[in-house]
Amino acid sequence: MSTELQRLPIFLAEALEKTLNGSLRLDSDHGASIKALPECIITLQILPLKTPFYCLINEQQISVQTHLQGESDASISAQAADWIALKHAKDLSCFELDGNRDLAQQFLHALAAIDIDWEEHLSKITGDLIAFKVGHGVRSYMQLKRDQRDYIMQTLKEYLQFELQAVPSKPQIAAFSQEVSAVEQRLQELEQRFNQLDASSVNR
Amino acid sequence: MSDKKSTIDFGFTEVPLEEKVKRVKGVFDSVAGNYDIMNDVMSMGVHRLWKRQTIDLSGVRPGHKVLDLAGGTGDLTKAFAKRVGKSGQVVLADINESMVRVGRDRLINEGIIGNVEYTITNAEALAFPDNTFDLATIAFGLRNVTNKDKALAELYRVLKPGGQLMILEFSKVTNPAFAKLYDFYSFNILPKMGKVIADDEESYQYLAESIRMHPDQETLKQMMLDAGFDKAEYLNMTQGIVALHRGWKY
Numbered sequence: 417m418s419t420e421l422q423r424l425p426i427f428l429a430e431a432l433e434k435t436l437n438g439s440l441r442l443d444s445d446h447g448a449s450i451k452a453l454p455e456c457i458i459t460l461q462i463l464p465l466k467t468p469f470y471c472l473i474n475e476q477q478i479s480v481q482t483h484l485q486g487e488s489d490a491s492i493s494a495q496a497a498d499w500i501a502l503k504h505a506k507d508l509s510c511f512e513l514d515g516n517r518d519l520a521q522q523f524l525h526a527l528a529a530i531d532i533d534w535e536e537h538l539s540k541i542t543g544d545l546i547a548f549k550v551g552h553g554v555r556s557y558m559q560l561k562r563d564q565r566d567y568i569m570q571t572l573k574e575y576l577q578f579e580l581q582a583v584p585s586k587p588q589i590a591a592f593s594q595e596v597s598a599v600e601q602r603l604q605e606l607e608q609r610f611n612q613l614d615a616s617s618v619n620r
Numbered sequence: 621m622s623d624k625k626s627t628i629d630f631g632f633t634e635v636p637l638e639e640k641v642k643r644v645k646g647v648f649d650s651v652a653g654n655y656d657i658m659n660d661v662m663s664m665g666v667h668r669l670w671k672r673q674t675i676d677l678s679g680v681r682p683g684h685k686v687l688d689l690a691g692g693t694g695d696l697t698k699a700f701a702k703r704v705g706k707s708g709q710v711v712l713a714d715i716n717e718s719m720v721r722v723g724r725d726r727l728i729n730e731g732i733i734g735n736v737e738y739t740i741t742n743a744e745a746l747a748f749p750d751n752t753f754d755l756a757t758i759a760f761g762l763r764n765v766t767n768k769d770k771a772l773a774e775l776y777r778v779l780k781p782g783g784q785l786m787i788l789e790f791s792k793v794t795n796p797a798f799a800k801l802y803d804f805y806s807f808n809i810l811p812k813m814g815k816v817i818a819d820d821e822e823s824y825q826y827l828a829e830s831i832r833m834h835p836d837q838e839t840l841k842q843m844m845l846d847a848g849f850d851k852a853e854y855l856n857m858t859q860g861i862v863a864l865h866r867g868w869k870y
Contacts, residue, residue: 423669426676455682455705472682474705481703483679485754485784 425467425482432460432469433480440477442532449526451475456516457484458523459491462499473523490515492524503528628766629833630826637766641715641742644764647823648692648716658818662810668695670862671759674788675699677855677864683707684754687778689743690714690761694723694732700755701732711748713741714761743771748778759788763834772847772867779869785849791856791863792836798859806831837863 440447453473460469470488472479493512498505502524513520534554539547584592627634630643659667675696680686682705688697691712700710712727714720717740724738741747743758743765756775765771775785793799806828814824835843837854840863844852849867856863 423673426673429676430672455707457681472703472705474682474702477702479699479703481676481679483677485679485681485684 425465428465428467429469429480429482433478436471436478436480439530439532442534442537443530444533444536445531447530449529450478450523453519453522453526456490456519457488458520459488461491461493463493463495465496488515490517490520490523492520503530630830632829632833640766645716647826649718658814658824661813661817666858670788670857670864671695671699673857674757674759674786674864675703677866678755678757678784678786680704680755685752686710687748687753687756688712689746689756689758689775690764692719692723692759692761694727696757696759697723697736698727698730698732701727701736704735706735709735709737711737711739713739713746715740715742744774746774746778750777751780752778754780754783755786756783757786757788760790762787762789763830768835769843769847772844772849776848776867776869781869783869785844785867785869787840787865787867788862789840789865790831790834791840791860794856794860802861837865840865
């Protein structure tokens with residue numbers, strides 16, 4: 417039996433393991449909130465993938481595998497997009513929890529709390545000066561992007577407001593319609609008047 | 621005992637039974653220092669994928685007790701030690717002292733301590749009580765064992781009921797065209813690489829020969845069932861260059 421396709425979830429598990437542990441190492445608290453969890457197993461279901469990822473958590477690191485003898489302590493299921501947006505999620509209602517719900521919530525909060533200070537870690541490789549310049553460059557670029565976004569939003573807002581002023585309001589349209597109706601009425605009256613005058617001149 | 625039964629294969633050579641252990645020891649004493657580098661070069665790194673798949677399929681969990689027989693330089697032990705946690709235990713066992721020494725130093729240097737034990741033991745006479753382990757693995761080691769049936773029976777004995785044996789070993793390539801290419805690589809390129817990298821052509825010639833003498837997938841599966849395993853199955857990896865055999869004790 418060929419196993420090439422069966423290996424795909426294993427590659428994903430390995431990638432997930434490296435990402436999680438890499439994030440813990442770079443976290444400003446060194447993943448203290450994850451390491452504070454008891455030795456446990458949490459199943460992560462990243463929909464629409466069908467393969468469950470079992471996270472074996474101990475005080476040193478997280479191991480991820482796609483097979484497990486026995487049951488896990490808790491399981492968390494959510495769409496891939498919700499997992500990616502976990503850090504900025506306002507509430508966790510899109511995450512379906514099962515088993516030990518307290519443990520699952522602690523794990524989610526711990527994941528969301530991971531905060532990586534890239535500049536600090538970069539300085540260990542490149543030195544402070546280069547790290548500062550790179551960090552400053554990235555911050556400037558991010559600020560520029562924010563400024564441009566705000567500028568575009570403001571311009572669009574003003575344009576729409578201006579255009580809204582140029583467009584007649586509902587009462588104005590109603591008044592104009594009334595005037596048109598009055599002119600129409602007046603025209604009909606004049607026409608009748610002309611017709612009557614025309615008829616009387618013929619009779620004479 | 622007849623002459624035929626008193627000899628056994630050592631690669632393509634027939635040697636007296638008691639001679640094989642010494643010769644295998646010689647091979648591994650010779651390659652121990654360069655074992656990891658050579659594995660990477662010979663398999664082009666694919667041995668890591670084979671091992672990773674083995675670890676994943678084991679389904680091991682915290683608290684488990686694992687035997688890594690013929691554990692060599694400790695690749696599997698390292699991964700299992702991280703998974704079984706403080707409440708579990710991994711025993712790295714190998715008949716070759718040089719390999720255990722290299723494995724132990726490597727794992728200690730990587731901070732893998734506390735839940736790993738090291739022991740020098742013969743696979744045919746394991747120094748563990750009955751029903752000890754939840755999982756036993758032997759990766760790229762069984763083909764070097766003199767009496768494989770005895771080793772399988774011993775592995776069955778030390779497993780707990782419900783326990784699993786995983787044998788990762790070179791096997792028979794399933795695709796004939798690929799088999800020819802693989803043969804050319806094994807007998808022409810591999811020994812030369814052994815000479816260049818480890819200055820040891822003979823040992824790598826033996827490794828290639830011993831792979832061909834090892835039982836094929838179905839034969840080994842039957843040997844496992846004969847040794848007492850209640851269920852056995854195998855999984856070919858990379859066209860059957862390697863097969864992962866799994867056996868369960870109920």
